[in-house]
Amino acid sequence: MPHTVTRPNLYARRLPIAEMNVTPFIDVLLVLLIMLILAIPMPTNVTPVDLPADTARLPVLESNAITIDANDRLSWNGVPVSAEELRAQVSAASALKVSPVLRFEPDALASYDTAARTIALIREEGAESFTFIGNEKHRNF
Numbered sequence: 817m818p819h820t821v822t823r824p825n826l827y828a829r830r831l832p833i834a835e836m837n838v839t840p841f842i843d844v845l846l847v848l849l850i851m852l853i854l855a856i857p858m859p860t861n862v863t864p865v866d867l868p869a870d871t872a873r874l875p876v877l878e879s880n881a882i883t884i885d886a887n888d889r890l891s892w893n894g895v896p897v898s899a900e901e902l903r904a905q906v907s908a909a910s911a912l913k914v915s916p917v918l919r920f921e922p923d924a925l926a927s928y929d930t931a932a933r934t935i936a937l938i939r940e941e942g943a944e945s946f947t948f949i950g951n952e953k954h955r956n957f
Contacts, residue, residue: 865903866900878916878917879916879917879919880892880893880905880909880916880917880918880919881893881894881919881921881949882902882906882918882919882920882921882934882938883920883921883922883923884921884922884923884926884930884931884934885923885926886923886924886925886926888926888927888930890902890930890934892905899933899934899937902934902937903937903940903941906918906937906938906941906943907941907942909943910941910942910943910944915943915944915945916945917945917946917947918938918943918945918946918947919947919948919949920934920935920938920946920947920948920949921948921949921950922934922950
């Protein structure tokens with residue numbers, strides 16, 4: 817039997833590959849992801865506070881009253897103060913060797929937002945001795 821060599825038909829049509837090459841697509845996505853990560857600013861937890869230049873302060877007693885009236889005005893021992901002045905007073909009280917008691921007494925009609933910001937201010941200034949006064953007024957809504 818004669819041995820015949822069959823040649824492939826060079827003119828036969830090849831079927832197209834049905835799979836898409838996703839490697840370049842993934843490479844581009846990874847580069848974009850790295851660029852996005854590098855472009856995001858680093859988070860900072862810094863809150864700039866402009867402290868007043870006036871060094872005149874109210875006296876700090878053994879027990880100091882911080883009140884908020886119905887019109888959301890702050891007071892330090894009965895003297896109206898701004899939030900910056902209150903911050904300075906609480907800071908001065910916290911700096912003493914024996915920390916004085918800070919009594920917080922908001923009016924029943926004072927806004928919750930002002931009371932919450934005042935409590936946060938007192939906490940930020942490092943007050944160690946802090947108490948709520950007059951909570952019994954708020955027992956019934």
